[in-house]
Amino acid sequence: MRNRIQTLEQLESRLSLTPEERAGTILAGKKLALGITPHFFNLIDRNDPDCPIRRQVVPRMEESNTAPDELMDPCGEDSHMPVPGLVHRYPDRVLLLVTDRCASYCRYCTRSRVVSGAGEQELTIDLEGAFTYLKRHPEVRDVLISGGDPLLLSDAKLDQILGRLREIPSVEFVRLGSRIPVFLPQRITPELLAVFRKHQPLWISIHSNHPKEITREVKEALGRLADAGIPLGNQSVLLRGVNDQVEILKELFHKLLLCRVRPYYLYQCDLIQGSAHLRTTIREGQELMERLRGHTTGYAVPTYVVDGPGGGGKIPIGPSYIVGMTDDRVILKNFRGDVYEYPEISHSIVSDLRG
Ligand SMILES: *Cc1c(COP(=O)(O)O)cnc(C)c1O
Ligand code: SF4
DSSP: OTTOBOSHHHHHTTSOOOHHHHHHHHHHTTSSOOOBOHHHHTTSOTTOTTOHHHHHHSOOGGGGOOOTTOBSSTTOOGGGOSBTTEEEEETTEEEEEOOSOOSSOOTTOTTTTTTTSOSSSOOOOOHHHHHHHHHHOTTOOEEEEESSOGGGSOHHHHHHHHHHHHTSTTOOEEEEEESHHHHOGGGOOHHHHHHHHHTOSEEEEEEOOSGGGOOHHHHHHHHHHHHTTOOEEEEEEEOTTTTOSHHHHHHHHHHHHHTTEEEEEEEEOOOBTTOGGGOOOHHHHHHHHHTTBTTBOGGGOOEEEEEETTTTEEEEOOOOOEEEEOSSEEEEEOTTSOEEEEEOOOHHHHHHHHO
């Protein structure tokens, strides 16, 4: 963490920047800070200005343009916080933000308004308030700990948070969202694993977008987590010029399966301010999904979702395999585009059978 690249000087001494990157890096200090771990930086192809790793973490001038329809808080989280740092959008689960810092900063971060400490808005966190809220809301059975990156907290702090959650009888499912296994695989230490083992069952969702990110070190870190009995999922963001090609997504998802990580969600990029150069259309996303489903291992195919702008939550966006639907039949197409009919059971048949 101490050796991260955080200034223009540090970046420029290691990488010859394009004018767009240079200008973007100067402006980054006002919005989302520059931060790149040595592990992740070393994956950058220094001769390729379009390197998919570089595109994710090196700021660009385009970030300071706000395209029409882009939002500060694209998922409407601020308006769904009953307690600072606790987002309660779905009936039975909450998102608990425990820090605003990450090991590296993704330029498309959906929470860039509060992450990194560089922007105007600050993330306020009230953990005691969150624990009290959860005790008073026994309908919440699932807590997703995120941030920022929760694995930046010390082992002792994580132990304490997990312990406090485990004291609440209605909280049965606890998971962490973290990009640390990818940005800083060294963080997955025996001591950290001991904390996780203590608070089983615990699930972790990692975040990776490109097969280059799954290095030997990352694979080993994921192996340590899996060996500790932690089921692993992955969330990817569909990004223009990073992973918007079927071969890239397929290679990433296959590699993840071999690391015992199940691709969970593929996100349509949120309407975050300054993200237009990284966003694809939903139609492109659906076409990519169509080229995965049925063409490769089902476990390797995540659910493609868009966070309903303004606070709709995750909405699966297909593609749909239902071509038509009437009262007595459903017309389906398979992965090759061939059409099949599934006749619906009718209530009269059911009652006839009953006699
Ligand atoms: C993504 C998210 C969750 C978890 O959703 P799952 O579909 O159960 O993974 C919970 N709360 C918020 C606010 C979220 O954005
Ligand atoms: S790791 Fe997650 S929270 Fe942190 S900058 Fe990247 S997308 Fe944002």
